[in-house]
Amino acid sequence: MRKMNILVVTGKLASNTVKASVNGGADVLVLDIEVAAFTTPALLRRSLPPKKYDLILIPGLANGDFPGLEKEVGIPIRLGPKHAVDLGFVLSFSEGLDFSSSIPACELLTEKKRSSAFQKVFELEQTADSSLSLKSVKIGGNSRMKVMAEIVDAGSMNKNELTKKIIYFVERGADIIDLGISLDTSIGMVRTAVETARSVTDIPLSIDTLDPDSINEAVDAGIDIVLSLNSKNIDEVKDKIIRHHTASVLIPDQTGDIESLFQNIRSAQDSGIRNIIADPVLEPAGHGLTQSINRYYEFRKRDRSTPLFFGLGNMTELVDADSIGIHAILSSIAMELDANILFTPEFSHKAHDSVNELKTASMMMMLSRDRKSAPKDLGVDMLVIKEKRRREFGLMPGSIIEAKGSEKWQLDPAGCFKIELTDDMIHNNKVIPGKIIVRNVIDKDNPIAGSAAKEILDTIIERGLISRLDHAAYLGRELMKAEIALKFKRSYSQDDKF
Structure with a gap:
C-alpha cells in the first residue's frame, strides 16, 4: 500500500516544533506568519508548492473557509491537531483516520479511539x-x-x-x-x-x-x-x-x-x-x-x-x-x-x-x-491531572516587567456577586450535573446558572451587571476556579485558594 503524501502547514513560531514532531513523516510548509492559527486560504494558496499531495493538514485552531481552495487545488484540506507536539502522534494514524474540516485531528482521534475501545469491550463481554x-x-x-x-x-x-x-x-x-x-x-x-x-x-x-x-x-x-x-x-x-x-x-x-x-x-x-x-x-x-x-x-x-x-x-x-x-x-x-x-x-x-x-x-x-499489553494507549484512560504529551513551554524573554498585585480595591457600582456550586441532582430518574450559580447582590432575584466560566461571564457582561475591569478580571478568576471545581467534582468556596 502506497504511503500517503501529506503536507503539514504551520507558522514561523511553531516551525521547529512541527518539524521535530513530524520527523520526516510528512512535508512541512512554513507560511510567512508568526502564529499558525492565523492561516488563511489566500495565504496558503500563495505558498503552496507544485508537488501533488494526498492531504494538506492545516493547524487545528485555524478557522478560515478552506472548501473553495480545496476544490481549486483538488487536494483535501483538513484540520490537524491543535498542538504541534501532537503531529507525530496524529500522523501515525493517518492511513486509517478520516480527517475532518471542522474537528481538530487530535479530538477526532481521541473520540475515535474511545468509541472503538467501548465497542471492543462490548464485543468481548458479549462473547x-x-x-x-x-x-x-x-x-x-x-x-x-x-x-x-x-x-x-x-x-x-x-x-x-x-x-x-x-x-x-x-x-x-x-x-x-x-x-x-x-x-x-x-x-x-x-x-x-x-x-x-x-x-x-x-x-x-x-x-x-x-x-x-x-x-x-x-x-x-x-x-x-x-x-x-x-x-x-x-x-x-x-x-x-x-x-x-x-x-x-x-x-x-x-x-x-x-x-x-x-x-x-x-x-x-x-x-x-x-x-x-x-x-x-x-x-x-x-x-x-x-x-x-x-x-x-x-x-x-x-x-x-x-x-x-x-x-x-x-x-x-x-x-x-x-x-x-x-x-x-x-x-x-x-x-x-x-x-x-x-x-x-x-x-x-x-x-x-x-x-x-x-x-x-x-x-x-x-x-x-x-x-496482552500494559494498560496504556487503549483509547480509554484514567488520566485526570497528568498528561501523556506535554505541550511546548515558552521561553523566558531577556527583558521582563515583574508582575505585582495591587493593594487598591474599589467596589463595583454595578454590584458584587456571590458564586456557588450546586451538587448533582436526581430529576425524573436522571442525574442532572451540578451548575455554577452566580447572584448579583443588586439583581439577586435573577441568578445566572451555567457550566463554563466564559458563558457566565459573557451573560453578566451582556446584561450590564459589571462596570469595572478589575471586577471583571476578578470574576474571571473565580469563575474559572468554580468551573475547574465542577469538572473535578470538588467543592468550591469563593475567595478561598483552590
Whole structure:
C-alpha cells in the first residue's frame, strides 16, 4: 500500500516544533506568519508548492473557509491537531483516520479511539464465558470485572434517599448495587430496602450483613447476592439461599485465615449452595495489605474457577490520597489475580466518584488482557491531572516587567456577586450535573446558572451587571476556579485558594 503524501502547514513560531514532531513523516510548509492559527486560504494558496499531495493538514485552531481552495487545488484540506507536539502522534494514524474540516485531528482521534475501545469491550463481554450470570450480568470466567457499589446503611434510608442513591450509582456505572445493613436495622426495614431497590433498577442486588435474620429476609425479598457468609451464619441461612438459588460471597472466619475460607466454601458446597464467590478480604495499608494480596494469590493458585470478590473500599477509604490512582493500581492487581467483582462503598468525600473510576478501570483491564499489553494507549484512560504529551513551554524573554498585585480595591457600582456550586441532582430518574450559580447582590432575584466560566461571564457582561475591569478580571478568576471545581467534582468556596 502506497504511503500517503501529506503536507503539514504551520507558522514561523511553531516551525521547529512541527518539524521535530513530524520527523520526516510528512512535508512541512512554513507560511510567512508568526502564529499558525492565523492561516488563511489566500495565504496558503500563495505558498503552496507544485508537488501533488494526498492531504494538506492545516493547524487545528485555524478557522478560515478552506472548501473553495480545496476544490481549486483538488487536494483535501483538513484540520490537524491543535498542538504541534501532537503531529507525530496524529500522523501515525493517518492511513486509517478520516480527517475532518471542522474537528481538530487530535479530538477526532481521541473520540475515535474511545468509541472503538467501548465497542471492543462490548464485543468481548458479549462473547465472554462466566461462572454465573445474575440478571444477565456475567460474573467470573473471562468476563469484565464487575463494579459493586455499596450503599452504606441502606436499611435506614427513606425510599426517596435510597432511590436517588441507586439512580446515581447506576448512572455512574455500577454493575451491582449492594445494600449495606447495620445490625440495628429491623427486618421490616431490610425488606423495604430490597423492594425499593428492585423497583428502581433491574441490575443485580446484594446485601451486606452478618445477621442471619436480615439475610433470610433479604433472600425472601428477592436479593441476588448475599455477602459475608462464614461458619457462624451459614447454617441459619443456607436453606433459603438454596431454595432461591441466591449467589453467596464466602469469607474467612478470621482475617488472614485462608484455610477457613476454603473450609467455608466446602461446607457451602456440601450443603447445596452452588453460586459461590470467594472473598479472602483485602486489608488496608498498614494493616496487612501485602499479606492480604498474597492470600488472593494463594487462593487463585489453588482454585482457578471460583469468582473472586475484591474489596477495594478497605484500601481507598483508609488512605489520604486521590482515589483514581489507587483504583488504577488495585484494579491492575485484581486483573492479574483474576478477580471478578470490584467493591466500593464510595462513602467518604475523598472517595467520591469511585464507582465511575472503577468502571473505567475494569474496561481498561479487559482491553489490556485482550491485547496482552500494559494498560496504556487503549483509547480509554484514567488520566485526570497528568498528561501523556506535554505541550511546548515558552521561553523566558531577556527583558521582563515583574508582575505585582495591587493593594487598591474599589467596589463595583454595578454590584458584587456571590458564586456557588450546586451538587448533582436526581430529576425524573436522571442525574442532572451540578451548575455554577452566580447572584448579583443588586439583581439577586435573577441568578445566572451555567457550566463554563466564559458563558457566565459573557451573560453578566451582556446584561450590564459589571462596570469595572478589575471586577471583571476578578470574576474571571473565580469563575474559572468554580468551573475547574465542577469538572473535578470538588467543592468550591469563593475567595478561598483552590
